[in-house]
Amino acid sequence: MKNTMIGGALRRSARAAAVAACVAGSAMPAAAANESLALQPGSEYLMVANYPNNLNVVDVATASVYKTCTLPDAFGPGLTQISPDRRTAYILNNRFGTIYGIELDSCKVTFRAEMSLADNERAKSIASFTISADGKELYAVQNPTTINRDHYRVGEPRFVVYDSSAGLDARPVRTFPAPRQSTIMQAAPDGTLYLAGQNLYEVDVKTGEMKVKLPIRDWNRSTHAPLDVLYIWPVQTPQRDFTILYTTAEYQDDKQDMETAEFQYGYLNVNLLTGEAEAREFGPLTEIYFTGLRSPKDRNIIYGLLHRLTKYDIAEGKLLQAVELEHTYYTLLTNHDGSRLYLTGTFNDIAIYDADSLTKLGNVQLPGGDMSLGTGQVFVR
Amino acid sequence: MKIKKIAAAMSGVVAVGLALASSPAVAAASAEALLRAKCLACHTETDAGFSRIADQRKSPEGWLMSIARMQIVHGLKITDEERRAVVKHLADTQGLAPSETEGSRYALERRLNTMEAFESEQFTQMCARCHSGARVLLQRRPASEWEHLVHFHLGQYPTAEFQAFGRDRDWLGIALKEVVPDLAGKLPLESEAWKAWQARAPQAVDGEWSLSGHMTGRGGFSGVMKVSAGKAQDLHALSFEGRWDDGKPMAGKGQALIYTGYEWRADLVVDGTPMRQVFALEDGVLRGRMFLRDHDEVGADVVASLQRDGNARVLAVHPAYLKAGDEGELRIVGSKLEGEVGLPQGVSLLETVRRSASEVVLRVRAEAAARGVHPVTVGAASGGSLAVYERIGELKVLPAYAVARIGGNGTPTAKVEARFDAEAWDAGPDGQPGTSDDFRIGVVPARWSVEPFDEVAVRDEDVKFAGLMDEASGVFVPGGAGPNPLRRMSANNVGNLKVVAEVQQGGTPVRGEGQLIVAPQRWNNPPIP
Numbered sequence: 001m002k003n004t005m006i007g008g009a010l011r012r013s014a015r016a017a018a019v020a021a022c023v024a025g026s027a028m029p030a031a032a033a034n035e036s037l038a039l040q041p042g043s044e045y046l047m048v049a050n051y052p053n054n055l056n057v058v059d060v061a062t063a064s065v066y067k068t069c070t071l072p073d074a075f076g077p078g079l080t081q082i083s084p085d086r087r088t089a090y091i092l093n094n095r096f097g098t099i100y101g102i103e104l105d106s107c108k109v110t111f112r113a114e115m116s117l118a119d120n121e122r123a124k125s126i127a128s129f130t131i132s133a134d135g136k137e138l139y140a141v142q143n144p145t146t147i148n149r150d151h152y153r154v155g156e157p158r159f160v161v162y163d164s165s166a167g168l169d170a171r172p173v174r175t176f177p178a179p180r181q182s183t184i185m186q187a188a189p190d191g192t193l194y195l196a197g198q199n200l201y202e203v204d205v206k207t208g209e210m211k212v213k214l215p216i217r218d219w220n221r222s223t224h225a226p227l228d229v230l231y232i233w234p235v236q237t238p239q240r241d242f243t244i245l246y247t248t249a250e251y252q253d254d255k256q257d258m259e260t261a262e263f264q265y266g267y268l269n270v271n272l273l274t275g276e277a278e279a280r281e282f283g284p285l286t287e288i289y290f291t292g293l294r295s296p297k298d299r300n301i302i303y304g305l306l307h308r309l310t311k312y313d314i315a316e317g318k319l320l321q322a323v324e325l326e327h328t329y330y331t332l333l334t335n336h337d338g339s340r341l342y343l344t345g346t347f348n349d350i351a352i353y354d355a356d357s358l359t360k361l362g363n364v365q366l367p368g369g370d371m372s373l374g375t376g377q378v379f380v381r
Numbered sequence: 382m383k384i385k386k387i388a389a390a391m392s393g394v395v396a397v398g399l400a401l402a403s404s405p406a407v408a409a410a411s412a413e414a415l416l417r418a419k420c421l422a423c424h425t426e427t428d429a430g431f432s433r434i435a436d437q438r439k440s441p442e443g444w445l446m447s448i449a450r451m452q453i454v455h456g457l458k459i460t461d462e463e464r465r466a467v468v469k470h471l472a473d474t475q476g477l478a479p480s481e482t483e484g485s486r487y488a489l490e491r492r493l494n495t496m497e498a499f500e501s502e503q504f505t506q507m508c509a510r511c512h513s514g515a516r517v518l519l520q521r522r523p524a525s526e527w528e529h530l531v532h533f534h535l536g537q538y539p540t541a542e543f544q545a546f547g548r549d550r551d552w553l554g555i556a557l558k559e560v561v562p563d564l565a566g567k568l569p570l571e572s573e574a575w576k577a578w579q580a581r582a583p584q585a586v587d588g589e590w591s592l593s594g595h596m597t598g599r600g601g602f603s604g605v606m607k608v609s610a611g612k613a614q615d616l617h618a619l620s621f622e623g624r625w626d627d628g629k630p631m632a633g634k635g636q637a638l639i640y641t642g643y644e645w646r647a648d649l650v651v652d653g654t655p656m657r658q659v660f661a662l663e664d665g666v667l668r669g670r671m672f673l674r675d676h677d678e679v680g681a682d683v684v685a686s687l688q689r690d691g692n693a694r695v696l697a698v699h700p701a702y703l704k705a706g707d708e709g710e711l712r713i714v715g716s717k718l719e720g721e722v723g724l725p726q727g728v729s730l731l732e733t734v735r736r737s738a739s740e741v742v743l744r745v746r747a748e749a750a751a752r753g754v755h756p757v758t759v760g761a762a763s764g765g766s767l768a769v770y771e772r773i774g775e776l777k778v779l780p781a782y783a784v785a786r787i788g789g790n791g792t793p794t795a796k797v798e799a800r801f802d803a804e805a806w807d808a809g810p811d812g813q814p815g816t817s818d819d820f821r822i823g824v825v826p827a828r829w830s831v832e833p834f835d836e837v838a839v840r841d842e843d844v845k846f847a848g849l850m851d852e853a854s855g856v857f858v859p860g861g862a863g864p865n866p867l868r869r870m871s872a873n874n875v876g877n878l879k880v881v882a883e884v885q886q887g888g889t890p891v892r893g894e895g896q897l898i899v900a901p902q903r904w905n906n907p908p909i910p
Contacts, residue, residue: 096539124539145536150423150433151529152536154553180553181542217549228549307870327864327871 034067035107039086039381044335047089047104048344048376049078051369055089055102058364060335060378063352068367069107073098078374079127082236083164084135086381096124099140101164113162113170115142121155122147127232127375128182131164132205133189138162138170139205141182141195157182159195159208176208184234186242188272194242196231200268200277214268214279216246225249225261229268231291233345233375238296238336240272245292245304247285265312267292267302282314290330290345295355296338305332305343309358323358326351330371333378342378345371412470415463423455433529434471436570438521440482441472441640442489442908449907454537469615469640476641477519478578479663488515488909489644490659490670491677494783494799506546507560511538513910517564521572524565531556583642584662586617589688591739593697593714594671595824596681597779598800598856601626601699603714605739606685608637615639619647626699626712648674658683665692665716678797686716688738693717695765698757702768702805702823703728705749710734711767713741713759720760725767727751752807754820770822773886774808775815778895779824785848785899787874790861794902801855803827803882803893827882827893829855834877834896841869847876847899855882859899875899 039045044060053075059066073094081090088110089102101111115123121144128141140162144155157180160172182197193203200214212218216227227246237243246268249261263285270277282302289304301320304310306329310322330345334355341358343351348371350364416431424431439447445468451457452464459467487495497514499505508517522530534541535553542552590606604623611617621633635649637658645667647658657677660669665687672680686694695715703709708731713722718741724730727748734742741759751769758765779802788796805825809818831850833839846868848859860874868874876899883892 122536126540126543143539145532145539147536150425152532154532154535180551181548183543226549228545230543230545230548232543325870 035069036105037067038105039066041381044378044380046333046342046344046350046376046378047080047082048350048366048371049075049080049091049093049374050348050366050371051075054366054368055080055091055107056366056368057104058350060340063362063364065364065366067107069102069104071100071102072109076372077127077232078372079129079232079234080375080377081129081131081234082377082379083131084133086379088135088164089377090129090131090138092125092127092129096126097122099125099129099138099162101138109168111138111164111166111170112168113138113140113166115140116144117142117171118146120147121145126182127184127234128195130185130187130193130234132187132193133191136164137173137205138164139185139187139193139203141178141185141197143180159203159210161205174205174208179210183232184244186234186236186270186272188240188270188275190275192275194270194272196229196244196268200244200270213270214277216268219279222254222256223251224264225251225256225258227266232373233291233331235291235293235331235333235375236377236379237293238334238338238378239294239299241294242270242272243292243294243302244268245289246279248281249285250281265289265292265304267294269294280314281317283312283317283319286319291332293332293334293341296334296336297355298338303332303341303355305329309341309343309353311358321358323353323360330373331375333376335378336380342376344376345374347371412466415459415467416470419457419459419463419467433526435475436523436526438475438477438570438575439472440477440489440519440909441468441644441646443516443519444468444471444475446907446909469638472640472644473642476575476644477521478572478574479643479661480574481521481572482519482661485515485518486661486669488513488519491672491680491910492670493678493797493903493910494780496782501563503555503559504563507552507556510544510546511541516909518568519909521568521570521575522565523570524561526570527561527564527568528557531561578642581642584664585687585689586637586639586645586662589739590667590685591688591696591714591716592621592623592667592683592685593699594681594683596679597802598679598854599625599681600824601697602631602681603697603699603712603740604631611636619649621649621651645669660685665689666694676795676798679800688716690717693719693760693762695757695759695762698765698767700823701766702770702825703745703747705747705752705769705771708744708746711743711745711757713743713757713765714739715759715762715765718759718762720762723756723758725751725753725755725757725769728755728767728769752810768807768820768822770805770807770820772807773805773822773825773884773891774812775806775819776825776827776882776884776891776893777804777806778802778880778882778893779804781895783880783895783897785857785859785897786902787848787859787862787899788902790863792862792902794862794904796859796861797903798859799857799880799897801829801857801880801882801895803829803855803884805884825884826853827855827884828852830881830883831857831878831897832881834879838877841872841876843876843878843899846874847878848874850880855880857897862902873901875901 046058049055053071055069057066076095079092099113103110115125123142123144125140143157146153157178159176159178161174162170185195187193195201198217199212201210202213203210229246231244246266249263252260264281265285266281268279290306293303295301300314302312308322311320329343333342341353341355348366352361429435592606593603595601602625606621608617608619617637623631633649633651637647643662645660655674657674658671660667667685670680671683684696699712727750732744747769754768757767783799785799786797788794802824805822808814850857864871878897880895880897883890
């Protein structure tokens with residue numbers, strides 16, 4: 001096996017990971033009093049889930065919690081997708097085992113799909129789901145295991161399509177084989193689905209046909225070490241960029257010596273509006289990020305987030321600015337005009353930063369505990 | 382909540398249990414009946430035995446973990462007493478030969494600071510990145526069973542193929558096509574060693590055992606452990622009386638159960654503190670680790686030998702070093718210590734303070750000419766040594782790399798301390814440390830402290846937050862668990878510290894250094910790490 005840069009990245013991030021803290025213990029039940037509060041057309045909201053079973057809707061203009069829905073079943077990972085009509089939040093929860101549709105105006109559960117399709121099956125979706133651009137279909141990749149009487153048998157992953165109006169006992173309307181190790185996906189307005197995993201695939205949701213849009217494992221560059229991708233945050237960006245960060249290392253010469261190679265950060269990007277795809281490095285790897293976000297205002301700017309909030313000039317491959325944070329945050333979101341950055345994930349507060357100056361503007365305190373891996377979304381109703 | 386329940390259940394089953402005494406009737410025959418009553422709901426009885434179960438051999442702790450998993454994950458209802466009977470039966474009839482545990486006993490002995498190193502990068506990345514490699518090496522299965530284990534792993538831990546060293550490869554394909562055949566070849570169900578071990582006569586254990594040990598952070602000790610038959614097969618009562626090298630007395634009582642004919646597991650209370658012994662028994666010698674039941678990082682290396690004819694051994698000399706030109710008292714510990722004491726040339730006997738078959742206490746003087754490490758014998762008993770040193774040329778901190786873990790502070794997980802020894806070396810006649818004429822003196826008292834390991838540790842004030850080092854003992858107690866609002870980024874009290882030991886040699890300090898990582902809690906702490 002070829003050396004990857006995982007080891008080096010891991011060593012560098014081990015300390016950082018140790019610093020990441022949890023406050024799930026402080027979880028309190030959500031106040032249910034505002035559950036029937038309807039969202040206001042034209043208003044911009046940020047929704048994000050947190051322990052123990054909350055789906056919060058934050059009013060972006062006032063930077064305050066607008067309402068909190070109580071979610072059924074167990075928490076985790078709390079990854080959300082917003083429907084195209086901005087009325088329904090889809091959330092992967094119940095320990096990666098169930099996708100729910102929550103009508104945001106009423107907090108009612110209107111859709112429910114169990115990833116396990118048989119009594120003796122345990123199926124999980126590892127952050128692998130989204131809603132179609134017309135809102136009519138919901139897609140997921142499920143990793144099933146059959147629980148036999150005295151042994152487990154791992155099954156082939158499946159790409160499944162649900163009718164989003166199927167209600168509370170949704171079953172797949174179409175099922176196709178999927179590659180193992182599939183993760184996040186996003187749907188383009190033209191109906192194409194993009195799925196990340198061993199490679200970044202372009203999926204025909206009618207036939208299940210998958211073509212490599214951007215190679216990840218199959219990107220054999222003599223100049224660089226194989227990519228490492230840990231990216232399970234399916235952020236629906238305002239400018240419709242589907243962005244995934246990767247790390248790699250550039251060799252000094254054809255000896256491909258990892259000891260002297262330069263560690264680098266890069267991104268894979270599909271513009272969902274145009275289908276244009278690109279993969280490139282944007283700066284040296286000096287710290288680990290969980291999420292990155294391209295600026296809606298300036299396509300040459302990309303932000304990174306985990307232990308610091310950073311800003312890079314893509315063309316120059318240069319770190320422009322980095323700010324220290326009060327604690328670790330996982331998931332970076334932005335408002336629609338790109339003027340604000342919202343730092344979410346871990347703990348139970350959202351930090352708001354000015355996207356140009358990276359000055360901190362405030363916090364929104366959420367009822368309940370840790371946002372954990374949960375991915376929120378910013379949307380205009 | 383679920384995690385808490387699992388943790389509680391696991392801690393309840395960690396004791397490889399000794400309550401058999403309360404129920405002597407529970408023996409092999411009833412263990413088989415229990416297997417039939419408890420396991421047939423899922424496992425099928427075949428000519429070879431029960432499906433899955435018949436195709437595995439492992440340590441007592443390995444069987445305990447399997448049954449505990451059946452309780453936690455698959456709803457098996459079994460009492461603690463019944464489980465003990467089943468574990469005993471399976472470890473006896475489908476265990477490992479002593480040679481099959483060689484090199485992996487550290488995991489059974491709860492030496493959680495062990496830094497594993499395996500030749501196979503694939504084995505390290507596929508297996509030993511989530512749990513110890515020893516957990517694998519302490520099992521024997523045919524290929525079909527190793528294959529079941531791969532499916533279990535991905536079924537139970539679906540993210541295994543998404544983690545680092547999983548997502549960069551066809552994890553399942555490699556596991557099934559490469560790792561399974563490899564493990565089946567190296568760790569097969571059938572082995573000559575196991576056949577031979579099963580045919581061997583039972584070993585005698587009742588009688589008086591002379592015992593020598595060293596507990597890091599506390600010092601050496603020795604004494605006599607009396608072992609007598611207990612109320613059930615393979616169960617033995619034990620009592621221990623001895624003393625620490627500093628003269629303080631030490632006494633304990635308890636019971637030991639022998640699994641697989643040699644796996645000695647004892648629970649005892651030593652001076653009010655519950656302790657556990659994990660020893661291997663072989664030819665009149667017990668060897669292993671004795672540790673606090675509730676703080677298994679606090680433990681001692683122990684060796685013991687049975688007082689019986691033909692088992693003359695010197696286990697250790699306490700202390701095992703003497704400065705050239707000095708007088709001192711030596712305690713030779715062993716079994717059948719009868720006959721003339723053989724001291725190194727240049728070490729003269731001043732007085733025999735007292736002697737018995739298990740201990741010979743002498744006052745001696747070491748001449749300068751005796752510099753070096755020399756064997757010490759008593760009649761036919763050999764195995765001990767004495768180092769006569771001129772000066773401490775080098776000091777090593779042991780372990781050179783250790784992990785302590787934050788805990789407490791209102792959380793359910795206790796702090797895990799780190800403990801260190803200062804090992805002194807004489808630089809030998811050439812006076813140059815690090816050359817071939819150097820020799821080990823032994824563990825010496827030192828002054829202990831911690832320093833930031835690197836610039837990040839300086840910035841984050843790790844020395845201030847990560848915990849406290851006891852200057853005299855080398856015992857490090859980590860900080861409380863949870864985010865600390867006083868720290869940069871509200872970090873936990875984690876840290877990266879340099880551990881410093883210092884001794885004075887004729888007015889000149891000699892310094893040794895090690896590294897200590899103060900890590901977050903170990904959330905999942907099964908009997909075999």
